[in-house]
Amino acid sequence: MRLHEYILRRIITIIPVLIGVTIIVFVIAYVIPTDPARSWAGPKARPEQVEVIRERYHLNDPVHIQLYHYFKGLLHGDLGISPTTHRPVLEDLKDRFPATFELTIFAFILAVVIGLPLGVVSALKRNKPIDHLSRFISLMGVSTPLFWFAMMLQLIFYYRLGWLPASGRIDVEVERITGFLIVDSIMAGNMPALLSTLWHLVLPATCMAFWSLAYFVRITRSSMLENLEADYATTAKAKGLPERIVNYKHVLRNAIIAPVTILGIQFGWLLMGSVLLETIVSWPGMGRYAADTIVQVDLPAIAGYCLVVALIMVIANLITDILYVFIDPRVRLGEKAK
Numbered sequence: 001m002r003l004h005e006y007i008l009r010r011i012i013t014i015i016p017v018l019i020g021v022t023i024i025v026f027v028i029a030y031v032i033p034t035d036p037a038r039s040w041a042g043p044k045a046r047p048e049q050v051e052v053i054r055e056r057y058h059l060n061d062p063v064h065i066q067l068y069h070y071f072k073g074l075l076h077g078d079l080g081i082s083p084t085t086h087r088p089v090l091e092d093l094k095d096r097f098p099a100t101f102e103l104t105i106f107a108f109i110l111a112v113v114i115g116l117p118l119g120v121v122s123a124l125k126r127n128k129p130i131d132h133l134s135r136f137i138s139l140m141g142v143s144t145p146l147f148w149f150a151m152m153l154q155l156i157f158y159y160r161l162g163w164l165p166a167s168g169r170i171d172v173e174v175e176r177i178t179g180f181l182i183v184d185s186i187m188a189g190n191m192p193a194l195l196s197t198l199w200h201l202v203l204p205a206t207c208m209a210f211w212s213l214a215y216f217v218r219i220t221r222s223s224m225l226e227n228l229e230a231d232y233a234t235t236a237k238a239k240g241l242p243e244r245i246v247n248y249k250h251v252l253r254n255a256i257i258a259p260v261t262i263l264g265i266q267f268g269w270l271l272m273g274s275v276l277l278e279t280i281v282s283w284p285g286m287g288r289y290a291a292d293t294i295v296q297v298d299l300p301a302i303a304g305y306c307l308v309v310a311l312i313m314v315i316a317n318l319i320t321d322i323l324y325v326f327i328d329p330r331v332r333l334g335e336k337a338k
Helices: 003-031 036-041 047-056 063-074 089-124 129-143 146-160 181-188 191-228 231-238 243-255 257-261 263-280 286-295 299-327
Strands: none
Touching: 003 063, 003 299, 036 047, 089 129, 089 181, 089 191, 089 243, 089 257, 089 263, 089 286, 089 299, 129 191, 146 191, 146 263, 181 191, 191 243, 191 257, 191 263, 231 243, 243 257, 257 263, 257 299, 263 286, 263 299, 286 299
């Protein structure tokens, strides 16, 4: 199967995934023992005002009728109006998407750049101090609650040391062109804005990357150890090939396949982890928007956020699958390895 045919088939499969996500979100929201109309109207709203909201958002209708109206709007590119912000959900998400995506990309790069090499070194230096340190880091990463780690970083690096800002995204003014502050700062030639943006990214991105970094270390170390003991590696060494060439040209090339296969999944987990983190560090992204709207049982906003996250995860996994084909020539798109 050709690459473009594979990509087209995967894009077509995105549609049922998004439909399934929307149905699940609506069903879960429907069974929650809370009156959304009362939450949207406020505690002081009169009964007739609450009833108007119910009629406007079809809350008196069965869940399948609500889904019908929602999907009808989706066909026209309409994610609905948020009762919380009184703005189109699509506009809300467009305004907040750059902040979340910038943070997620920064954290993802940090996790990959540190996690993969650390896992390789840990395997090559098995049972040495660096191996014990990397295993300790990975254990801490997968067992430390995100919210606790974020607050500890704020306590140490903001409150105690004063090195990093505790919240926010930037301290200086910059012309918003794309919404991605790093890109906007570079386009405007505004070096103070660029430095401020990067400085504000350090604490939340480090916190967000910690869990994925630990996971990459564990997967890479395990894969390296498995390949170091494989027959082909033993044979290559027996033929007189230098250990450095065997480790980095043969073993590493095969061992890197395992962590690459989880890149898309890890990117999606980072994206979803932003809901809690952005609330703690006051980051103006989609995660904080989702957290605020969940409290208000804002169905259109919650469904819109879940759709965007699901779409990004599907695209990230598609990119991972394509990358996997180039890394492992034994794999063919849409075919089973022989």
